[in-house]
Amino acid sequence: MTCDAPAPHAPAPAPPPSPAGPEWRSYGGKRRTTRTLRVRVSAALLAVTVLAVLLVPPLVQLDQQAVDLAAKLRAPSWEHPFGTDDVGRDLLLRCVYGLRVSLLVGVAAALTATVVGTAVGAAAGALGGWADRCVMRVVDTVSSVPHLLLGIFVVAMFRPGVWPVVVSVALTHWLSTARIVRAEVLSLRSRPYIDAAVSGGASRWRVTVRHLLPGVLPQAALAAVLMVPHAMWHESALSFLGLGLPTHTASLGTLIQGARGSLLAGQWWPTLFPGLFIILPTLAIAGLAGAWRERINPRRRSELML
Template structure:
């Protein structure tokens, strides 16, 4: 008996998932593990103030004592990069969670209601999505003094539209499933259907979308801090460090800007690789269709 095209697609996707090279995923996991240990252990073990100014050590190139050199006022670049990565990651994580909560609620409400309310909500979402995120973020943080709260509000308010679209599409797909139709036919109320049938299936997709949002939130925070609108200047942030380091480039101190740039690029790429692998495992059939 011949198998259906859908079954063959699913089997091919699972076979490709098993035979795909694993070294990028393992490398990404190892990089995140090393950076995580550095963020947790380096500040307590160093016993140094990342704001400590030592003009006698200003502008030193990378060496054994200072592996990534010092900045223009003698602060250790490696230590400040580790502090900055911790601050940027925490701000990005909280901002991604706020964005996902707002977008998840809007998408769930839109997909559950359907009809005219769904169209009105999604047209409003499309209108907000047409405004550049960075421009809207600058407008929001300009109303506050530079602080982590202002950055979290800025990213959360400007990035929830993507989450709303993802959740709405999943809700519309789930509403046509037999088990949801059976629950509705059996007299289950709307809240019960959402709580017992929709949310358990949406949870993995929401968690994956949150992980994918973290690198974007970190880039957004870095851009705002680089422009002087994000975190306060005295707080070690990767964006603040790049902003400070650009004044040293003319003097040849390239390490002051390169080190925080690497600390931004490497972990965000590692998170993206792991999230992509997770998405392939979560939706193998989608992966197979995209590679046709």
């Protein structure tokens, strides 16, 4: 009488790779290399943009408003690298001047919105209670209105110009900063050093100014940087609709708005190059802001390094 041989055991599954193992180190190294490359490309794009805005107008001794009807709608060439518009103006100079105006609007609106949002968010988080609830209900109410519609309403109350657009963008974009700052303040209020300051007799105002606001400044600064391209797009949308800057003012939105007829006629360059001048700075700022976010958020950075 023979006994059946025991069935062979199934091989045990291989243990998952350790975070300290070579596979994870290789993956983390690739992520770091990709992130470094993204930061360098973004920095190069932003540097080229800033240099173009600062150096091209003084070096190129041409009037960006000079009209030459004999050279209208010429395709890109050595004489006019970006071509000319519908009245013969050099499109490269027009794009550079338009980028200067759009950057001015974006930076001014972002700084204004950040100051307002930081003040409102810090006050709501520091006071708490019914003041916090009232402020956040106001924020929720304003957020329920589309930004573009609210911006059109604000701009319609003023004459077309740079500062009405700045006010419009700032009044519609401080809400996200207020939410971020309030959440950060509520998180900081539970820290032991805040309890120690309160136990030591520090007033609420002193705790807010000396301890809470310095803790939220990195997040507020990051929000301001990310808001610059958003404000540029908002200005371009308002100008494209004819409600932002005057048509004789060179901004990226007015350039695209004035090129609609040329695009329908088959001339692509008056629309393409102003659009690229909006997209490239946006990508550059987004890439640098993403790296900055990883530096000020250690938990997120540790997750990305795995």
